[in-house]
Amino acid sequence: MSSLYNTLKIAVLPGDGIGREVMPACLELIDAAVSQAGAPPLVFETHQAGAQHYAETGEALPAAALEACRTSDAILFGAMGWPDIRFPDGTEIIPQLDLRMEFGLFAGVRPIRWFPGLPKVLSDPRAEGIDFVLVREQTEGLFYARGRGEVLNDQEAYDTMQITRAGTERVTEFAFQLAAQRKRRGKAGTVTCVDKANVFSSMAFFRKVFDEIAAKHPELQKDYAYVDALALNMVKKPWTLDVLVTENMFGDILSDLAAGLIGGMGMAPSADIGDTHGLFQPAHGTAPDIAGKGVANPGAMFLSGAMMLDWLAVKHGDQRLADAAGLIEAAVEHTLSTKIAVPMEYGGSANCAEMTRSVIGALGAVR
């Protein structure tokens, strides 16, 4: 079986807390899935980074780790941050934000889908049809203010939100491309612009640029929602949503809310995509309360791994990687729906190792 590209190298950053538990589990699963799909093995290059590493070495994101991210075909990220470990100025150690800026990872892709075995959080039976993707702009918006904010005389503080034409164009274009893909798979093909255009001129500008991009995609639908109304509708009728595109801070809030609809972060993967790089990471954090016990649910990490394989498949035109991604997704769903193993966070007894064994075992069943 010949391959048109060199071996794919993945920069692996397990990070802190449960990141260090779910990451090895995910690498094992990816190895198994890639092999079953007949693709050449990926090469993983693991680097330490994050709060714990900072405490040990004084560096949160060492140059070698950053270089590995830069020169790899994809970045697989666990979770970083720790309550009591901070920079001298008191700010938290969150290299994920630096990586977004460093590599221009402008599209935060946060798919939310219910499938059998997940908690039924909403009582309406239509909630079984929850299947939408939130695209969060990740290089500007209110996060532009990070490191730029001012506190004057201990009396007043200012943080400025930035919306640029280029930034809005690229993230909106990304959302429409995604909607087009989804439409081919039978989804609505609707992109909703989530903003607060009724109050802020930057948000009215965001909507205006969205409209210009939408005009280039006449085969798709566009829609608008104010962020407050969207938050309500995400609870009231999330099954009507398809693709949402929004500002950085709004996206941060809405993606956590969205994960709540499927029982929390346990099955919420994410991808941070730029023009040249892609970083894949579970939406959960380091979970200090359960870290070190081996009980974390690796589901979101697994699904993030699948997103990585899917992205690599398109980038390198290799269907086998897409097959491997499909195997992982199907195996996760099979494990949960048949209840072969039920994660502790859903009231079951399967720890991280048991979930991993079950999902790897299920790869055979779903082929």
Place this chain on the structure above:
Amino acid sequence: MSSLYNTLKIAVLPGDGIGREVMPACLELIDAAVSQAGAPPLVFETHQAGAQHYAETGEALPAAALEACRTSDAILFGAMGWPDIRFPDGTEIIPQLDLRMEFGLFAGVRPIRWFPGLPKVLSDPRAEGIDFVLVREQTEGLFYARGRGEVLNDQEAYDTMQITRAGTERVTEFAFQLAAQRKRRGKAGTVTCVDKANVFSSMAFFRKVFDEIAAKHPELQKDYAYVDALALNMVKKPWTLDVLVTENMFGDILSDLAAGLIGGMGMAPSADIGDTHGLFQPAHGTAPDIAGKGVANPGAMFLSGAMMLDWLAVKHGDQRLADAAGLIEAAVEHTLSTKIAVPMEYGGSANCAEMTRSVIGALGAVR
């Protein structure tokens, strides 16, 4: 029966759309409740304002209406705004924001409580215990940018968020006072500071000032949450929340989300409180889709009226007004829990007039 104050004058602004339907219903109910509680009747002074009024006269908030608000004991507000009616610069007609600034209505009080007869949105039975209050700062935060934003060369746009010490002190103090009141009624007495202190210096400042105020209330509990995590927990375990205090924009999003947990805006009242003035308004908008049909659910307007009576009771030290507020709340709950009348938005057949008749009828039953 003697009264220590002059007749209370209420400035009434029905506004647009269903505001014009639920307001007369509410005035009728208040009259009945105040009379049954043995309090002197309130004097209502109704003024037209809003989008429709702007279309007719060129003025959204006429001087006479503003003056009535200034000189009244309280402001009762329906809903304002209309999709196609805008100012020449394209911005929406939303005088509620102007009133917040004009009268320094710094605390947006948004109570969310489940009671029998409301939709069970979440499947967890503990959701029947939802009973929390969100306090939204309403005079600064990101809304400081309204009217100040810049769009440069059609290329980039900026909006600045402001957090002041004074603004944060007063809204936090308000939240702790509220928590103290609630603690006397058996609630937890916990105030949660909802911010994004891990990323923004203005938000770290907000949290710092919150801490200073919290230190003055050692008998109450304090807690912190990042706004994204709070959005998730609002879906996952809202029954654990008591009093939340947060920045303007975050509060806007979270209060709509919160209303979703009790089936939408139909039973979500709100109060905008300042040092001298108070404005009471249902959290819903003008609902152009159903306006003019008489089918709007007046519940949130009724509960907003009760909040007004409660506020006036404290301000003027008149227990009879608190009794009237209690009667309204009990009558609304009685109507819904016994299903004497079920609002259309909850799948029933009661229109606005029928809901009003039922709730007024229930005043007798709950005394």
